[in-house]
Amino acid sequence: MFTTLLVHGLRAALLLILAAALGAALPARAQSPARIKEVAKVQGVRSNPLLGYGLVVGLDGTGDQTAQAPFTAQGLNSMLQQMGITVPPGTAMQLKNIAAVLVTAELPPFSQPGQQVDVVVSSIGNAKSLRGGTLVATPLKGADGQVYALAQGNLIVGGAGASAGGSKVQINHLSGGRVPLGATVERAVPTPFLSGESIQLDITSSDYATARAVARAINAHKGAGTAQAMDGRVVRVRAPLVPDERVAFLADIENLPLALEKPAARIVLNPRTGSIVMNQAVSLAPCAVAHGSLAVTINSTPQVSQPNALAGGNTAVVERNDITITQQGGAVMNLPEGAKLADVVKALNSLGATPQDLLAILQAMKAAGALQAELEVL
Numbered sequence: 001m002f003t004t005l006l007v008h009g010l011r012a013a014l015l016l017i018l019a020a021a022l023g024a025a026l027p028a029r030a031q032s033p034a035r036i037k038e039v040a041k042v043q044g045v046r047s048n049p050l051l052g053y054g055l056v057v058g059l060d061g062t063g064d065q066t067a068q069a070p071f072t073a074q075g076l077n078s079m080l081q082q083m084g085i086t087v088p089p090g091t092a093m094q095l096k097n098i099a100a101v102l103v104t105a106e107l108p109p110f111s112q113p114g115q116q117v118d119v120v121v122s123s124i125g126n127a128k129s130l131r132g133g134t135l136v137a138t139p140l141k142g143a144d145g146q147v148y149a150l151a152q153g154n155l156i157v158g159g160a161g162a163s164a165g166g167s168k169v170q171i172n173h174l175s176g177g178r179v180p181l182g183a184t185v186e187r188a189v190p191t192p193f194l195s196g197e198s199i200q201l202d203i204t205s206s207d208y209a210t211a212r213a214v215a216r217a218i219n220a221h222k223g224a225g226t227a228q229a230m231d232g233r234v235v236r237v238r239a240p241l242v243p244d245e246r247v248a249f250l251a252d253i254e255n256l257p258l259a260l261e262k263p264a265a266r267i268v269l270n271p272r273t274g275s276i277v278m279n280q281a282v283s284l285a286p287c288a289v290a291h292g293s294l295a296v297t298i299n300s301t302p303q304v305s306q307p308n309a310l311a312g313g314n315t316a317v318v319e320r321n322d323i324t325i326t327q328q329g330g331a332v333m334n335l336p337e338g339a340k341l342a343d344v345v346k347a348l349n350s351l352g353a354t355p356q357d358l359l360a361i362l363q364a365m366k367a368a369g370a371l372q373a374e375l376e377v378l
Contacts, residue, residue: 036201036214037254040235043200044192045109050149050183052103054138055079056121056130062174063099064125072100072125079136099127103138103151105183112188116181119151129174131157140183148189153182194243199250201227201235208232209261217256222249265373267362274355276362278373287370289361 055075056063064072072095077087105119121135133155140149155177193199203210211229218227218237227237237253240246265281365371 033257034260035254036217036256036258039205039210039258039260040201040203040214042193042250043202047109048107048142048148048189050105050107050140050142052138052140052151054101054103054121054151055136056099056101056123056127056133056155057097057136058132058134059097059099059127059130060132061096062127062129062131063096064123064127065096072098075100099123099130099133100125101130101135103135103140103183105140105149105151107142107148107185107189109189109191110193111185113185115185117149117183117185119153119179119182121155121177121179123175127175129157130155130177131174133177135179135182142189146187148187149183149185151179151183153179155179194241194246197238197241199237199239199246201237203233203235206232207264210258211235213258213260217258218253221256222253266376267371267373268376268378269359269362270378271356271359272378274359276355276358282371282373284365285370285372287365287368289365 053075055072076095076098080087100123101121102124103119103121105117107117111117119135119140121130123130135152135155138151139147140151142148156179157174157177201214203214208229208231211232211234214235215227215229218235219225225238227235229235239249263279263281265279265283267276267278267282269276362371363375366373366375
């Protein structure tokens with residue numbers, strides 16, 4: 001048996017970088033300016049996560065195996081006791097049509113009792129499939145332990161599967177699903193939206209230039225002194241106290257256009273997938289790069305071990321493994337200076353390296369001072 005493992009061998013096309021180069025080569029088009037609502041959020045106006053433990057019933061024999069998931073039977077006993085039904089102690093419950101699940105939801109800001117939100121249902125036992133199941137009434141609690149919504153309804157599972165005779169086929173995921181508009185809000189979450197004489201805008205990405213641009217745009221439209229940039233993240237804004245006037249005020253300033261500065265040069269690396277993404281501000285100084293590849297070859301040869309006739313041993317098959325490591329030298333390549341993204345992409349493509357190789361090359365170029373960009377590793 002011959003197995004070859006290439007650590008730095010196959011040369012894959014850099015789809016993301018080529019797409020960026022193609023985009024840079026196209027004629028530039030005028031872009032609409034950003035708005036304040038796209039770079040800043042009002043403090044306190046946010047969604048709240050909700051969590052609950054529930055049961056999904058009505059499964060076609062694909063539920064939890066209670067011997068391995070005893071909490072499913074405990075949950076059913078608790079629900080039956082609340083309904084006035086008592087299960088005799090020691091009763092062996094084989095519940096193949098019930099599954100224990102965790103129910104999660106996001107409570108949008110300003111939600112009021114009676115509104116409905118979507119819920120996500122995920123199995124926490126060993127259920128094979130939740131398809132065709134119904135989520136029974138499940139209270140959803142917030143971080144403070146209070147019940148804010150009640151979830152119930154039929155599940156929608158996007159996957160499908162079948163098994164017979166030891167063979168199994170499955171498409172997508174069967175142990176999770178959604179209940180559209182399956183939770184009804186029972187309690188409103190108080191927000192500081194109407195408290196105080198001022199509101200706080202939080203910049204989504206900390207940047208002094210963006211905070212200054214937001215404050216200038218508001219002051220130009222609403223008068224000097226209305227907004228003040230506190231730091232690179234916070235902009236304090238004086239707002240009317242009357243609710244409808246404050247809503248109209250925010251509606252106006254959220255749609256104000258901004259003249260944003262050029263973003264900081266940044267390259268995002270994902271070593272797990274080999275993905276590399278860079279923005280248009282990345283530039284390259286003149287440098288020389290040498291790149292080689294390393295190949296590991298494992299040659300496995302089956303051999304038969306035959307004992308002597310009177311030795312009393314058994315015939316056995318053994319393997320002989322030969323491992324060879326080959327390192328290919330790489331020529332030193334001169335990369336010219338590139339002030340545009342298309343130039344940087346062209347220079348990197350000339351190396352002929354795979355995305356995994358480029359992860360190390362870009363880090364080395366950054367350490368050498370030839371790459372003007374911030375590296376972020378996911």
